[in-house]
Amino acid sequence: MPRDPIPTWFFVKVVVRQGDRFLLVQERRFNRPWHVPAGRAEPGETLVAAALRETLEESAVPVILDGILRVEHSPHSDKAYLGAIFLAHPAADVPPKSTPDEESLAAGWFTLEEAERLPLREQDILELLQHVHHGGPMYPISLLAGKGEAFKL
Secondary structure (H helix, E strand, O other), rough: OOOOOOOOOEEEEEEEEEEEEEEEEEEEOOOOEOOEEEEEEEEOOOOHHHHHHHHHHEEEEEEEEEEEEEEEEEEEOOEEEEEEEEEEEOOOOOOOOOOOOOOOEEEEEEEEEHOOOOEEEEEHHHHHHHHOOOOOOOOOEEEEEEOOEEEEE
């Protein structure tokens, strides 16, 4: 018997590193905590394109994606979440957003020690920053190939 498809939300998180500092954004929602640039992919948008777009919208900093830190899948009885967490670096020497808009209140560069003192929306954000700070593994972006794309050798 065929089953109905499971509604799935596709999301991205982007850890942007510049030297010993990480780019964090202050969110408008959730009592204004700090977070890495993140958000849902829009219809027809790849996770890679969503990561670039969300980072620029929320921080005003264009980035180059370096790799994937993790892929997360969280199934529930009525829906599922599937996301990729990317590592990136700035594409240009552009200051982070300082004027609030509909995407975020502010953005800034923080050391790991400074980030530990910020009100973060999710505790796993600090774990991600620690993972990168301590040289944890990163995987190639080519893991997220589109259906029918050739293998990269």
